[in-house]
Amino acid sequence: TIEMKADKTLSSVLSARAFNALMMVDFWNPIYSWRRAVLMQYVPGTASFDPESSRYDLEDAFITNVKKSGLYTQGDRESLEIQFISLLEVELEQHQKRIQAYLNHARDRLKTSEGLLGCLTLAESRR
Known part of the structure; x- marks a missing residue:
């Protein structure tokens, strides 16, 4: 330890x-x-x-x-x-840009029924 x-x-x-x-x-x-x-x-x-x-x-x-x-x-x-x-x-700024791009992509996916279903399925699998 x-x-x-x-x-x-x-x-x-x-x-x-x-x-x-x-x-x-x-x-x-x-x-x-x-x-x-x-x-x-x-x-x-x-x-x-x-x-x-x-x-x-x-x-x-x-x-x-x-x-x-x-x-x-x-x-x-x-x-x-x-x-x-x-x-x-x-650099930290590059990490921040990568995270923001990921969040933007996730937001765009949530605008579609397939994307929303995928996110809900993932969330349910992790409960």
């Missing part, structure tokens, strides 16, 4: 850049994502806090573990590992 003092915030465990990249791996499933769950195998079992930098080493170790994985080193562009590492380099 990872231990952290009560006075430390999430930002000292995971940077906004890493958090955003992790969330964008499967942003259309914000609550539960099997894709993000797969990446959790690379989270180290322990983390150390560096008082000088006021940071935990968890993020660096996590990224290193992902980069050492077979799926990353094989270079499969479809792998979740490559997607996550690539998303680390994407």
Whole structure:
């Protein structure tokens, strides 16, 4: 398990850049994502806090573990590992544009009976 003092915030465990990249791996499933769950195998079992930098080493170790994985080193562009590492380099504004495009598409789908039925079917399957 990872231990952290009560006075430390999430930002000292995971940077906004890493958090955003992790969330964008499967942003259309914000609550539960099997894709993000797969990446959790690379989270180290322990983390150390560096008082000088006021940071935990968890993020660096996590990224290193992902980069050492077979799926990353094989270079499969479809792998979740490559997607996550690539998303680390994407600016927040690009993430926002991607989310907005997705929401616009969803809104347009809801204007059709087929799209509405598809959304209701999906919602029912996740209850």
